[in-house]
Amino acid sequence: GNSVTQMEGPVTLSEEAFLTINCTYTATGYPSLFWYVQYPGEGLQLLLKATKADDKGSNKGFEATYRKETTSFHLEKGSVQVSDSAVYFCALTTNTGTASKLTFGTGTRLQVTL
Amino acid sequence: GAVVSQHPSRVICKSGTSVKIECRSLDFQATTMFWYRQFPKQSLMLMATSNEGSKATYEQGVEKDKFLINHASLTLSTLTVTSAHPEDSSFYICSARGASGGLETQYFGPGTRLLVL
Numbered sequence: 001g002n003s004v005t006q007m008e009g010p011v012t013l014s015e016e017a018f019l020t021i022n023c024t025y026t027a028t029g030y031p032s033l034f035w036y037v038q039y040p041g042e043g044l045q046l047l048l049k050a051t052k053a054d055d056k057g058s059n060k061g062f063e064a065t066y067r068k069e070t071t072s073f074h075l076e077k078g079s080v081q082v083s084d085s086a087v088y089f090c091a092l093t094t095n096t097g098t099a100s101k102l103t104f105g106t107g108t109r110l111q112v113t114l
Numbered sequence: 115g116a117v118v119s120q121h122p123s124r125v126i127c128k129s130g131t132s133v134k135i136e137c138r139s140l141d142f143q144a145t146t147m148f149w150y151r152q153f154p155k156q157s158l159m160l161m162a163t164s165n166e167g168s169k170a171t172y173e174q175g176v177e178k179d180k181f182l183i184n185h186a187s188l189t190l191s192t193l194t195v196t197s198a199h200p201e202d203s204s205f206y207i208c209s210a211r212g213a214s215g216g217l218e219t220q221y222f223g224p225g226t227r228l229l230v231l
Contacts, residue, residue, distance in 0.1 A: 003157075004157065008155070036222075038222075041224055042224050043118055043207070043209070043221060043222030043223045043224050043225070044207070044209075044222035045222070046220075089158065101148075101160055101163070102160070102220075103157075103160075104150075104157050104158035104159075105157055105158075106155060106156060106157050106158075107152075107158065
């Protein structure tokens with residue numbers, strides 16, 4: 001079956017530090033990969049996605065590259081801000097459209113301090 | 115983006131009682147709603163998928179008689195945890211998807227933390 005493994009948090013960084021949150025996956029077929037972010041008190045929001053090998057998803061300064069050879073989709077940001085403090089979920093799906101279902105990782109809490 | 119609300123955000127109940135959690139899509143019609151559960155340090159797991167006006171489809175290992183899902187309208191789905199026990203204590207998240215379909219149109223509620231004493 002499908003599964004997603006994320007690094008365990010919390011991750012605590014100073015503002016302007018470099019961020020990496022690791023994510024690896026196991027899937028049947030060719031999955032699409034996603035990062036979701038959950039800010040305090042809010043629902044999960046789609047942050048970025050990649051649908052095929054070597055694709056790079058990017059949004060709000062965050063990036064992740066779909067690496068089929070290492071089955072990874074690590075999230076990176078060059079310079080984090082306090083406002084990036086949130087829980088980040090890596091996810092995948094092996095189908096798309098109205099029948100799609102997401103498989104999530106455990107989530108990684110990021111805390112950014114001044 | 116679209117907003118999905120959940121109520122309550124936090125609930126504490128005694129063992130053996132039933133708890134109802136509401137999930138509402140506030141500015142769009144949700145033809146499909148999903149219920150997830152997350153235990154501490156574990157993955158967010160899909161419990162069931164419901165389409166408006168029809169019975170929910172439960173994932174393997176989820177007891178349909180214990181977790182009653184009603185999706186009676188295009189803006190409201192409810193999850194009732196019947197005869198709750200301490201092992202049901204968890205974080206429950208709903209999400210809603212509009213008729214046009216894909217994952218980009220799936221919006222999540224902020225979650226409900228259930229503690230059963």
